[in-house]
Amino acid sequence: MSMHHLGETRSRRAHDHLLQTPDTFVWAPLPGMKKATACVHAAPALGAAFVQYTAVLEASGTLGNAVGSRLVFVMEGSLELQAGERHATLGVGGYCFVPQGLAHTLLSPTAGTRAAVIEKRYIPLEGIAAPALLIASEPSIPGVALNGDAALQVRALLPPDDVAFDFALNTMEYQPGAQLSQVEVHVMEHGLLMLEGEGIYRLGDAWYPVAKGDFIWMAPYCPQWFGALGKTPAKYLIYKDWNRHPLEVR
Numbered sequence: 001m002s003m004h005h006l007g008e009t010r011s012r013r014a015h016d017h018l019l020q021t022p023d024t025f026v027w028a029p030l031p032g033m034k035k036a037t038a039c040v041h042a043a044p045a046l047g048a049a050f051v052q053y054t055a056v057l058e059a060s061g062t063l064g065n066a067v068g069s070r071l072v073f074v075m076e077g078s079l080e081l082q083a084g085e086r087h088a089t090l091g092v093g094g095y096c097f098v099p100q101g102l103a104h105t106l107l108s109p110t111a112g113t114r115a116a117v118i119e120k121r122y123i124p125l126e127g128i129a130a131p132a133l134l135i136a137s138e139p140s141i142p143g144v145a146l147n148g149d150a151a152l153q154v155r156a157l158l159p160p161d162d163v164a165f166d167f168a169l170n171t172m173e174y175q176p177g178a179q180l181s182q183v184e185v186h187v188m189e190h191g192l193l194m195l196e197g198e199g200i201y202r203l204g205d206a207w208y209p210v211a212k213g214d215f216i217w218m219a220p221y222c223p224q225w226f227g228a229l230g231k232t233p234a235k236y237l238i239y240k241d242w243n244r245h246p247l248e249v250r
Contacts, residue, residue, distance in 0.1 A: 032064020077113030
């Protein structure tokens with residue numbers, strides 16, 4: 001008998017972090033979704049200042065309207081984006097940032113599309129125009145070695161030096177055995193979705209095995225560290241609040 005049927009799971013909830021594993025995902029449509037469902041990973045109910053969910057769409061499935069600005073990253077299948085006069089097809093690794101208030105549609109032409117979605121109420125910066133619609137692809141972004149370690153490559157999906165953006169989103173790819181160079185403790189919160197591979201994550205005072213499909217939320221000042229295990233690279237998508245004074249973020 002599966003241990004899951006005896007109430008066992010790798011999912012864990014603590015005051016400063018959440019590990020949510022796919023065996024505990026609960027799916028339901030969000031308002032405005034058609035032929036689509038979502039598993040909400042992070043939300044204000046958790047203590048987060050943003051919302052992150054995974055959406056799964058059938059053929060002709062669509063997302064509902066955004067609450068705040070929205071970033072959509074395609075993990076499987078494809079999405080057709082229509083925003084004003086702009087139209088684009090987002091394949092695997094393709095993504096779009098849609099500024100708050102911009103009417104748009106995202107439609108899946110085939111069944112089985114899976115996308116990571118982040119929504120956040122935009123925090124304006126005095127004298128700075130809000131960011132415009134951005135359409136790009138993660139594979140086209142050059143990787144940068146983190147702290148000079150070529151075995152750990154970071155790709156910034158939003159321009160890190162553009163202060164119009166009030167959050168950052170990166171992919172981080174670790175070769176087997178690569179690890180963060182320090183335990184990090186900082187004011188930013190994180191939403192992290194494992195895209196590939198496996199490893200060990202330290203969150204607070206606990207150590208967790210993690211693998212493709214897992215989601216992690218880290219509150220501000222949660223001690224955190226990751227090391228990659230296995231024979232293939234580990235890769236995750238990671239959100240953090242950015243470019244705003246800490247008094248404005250929450």
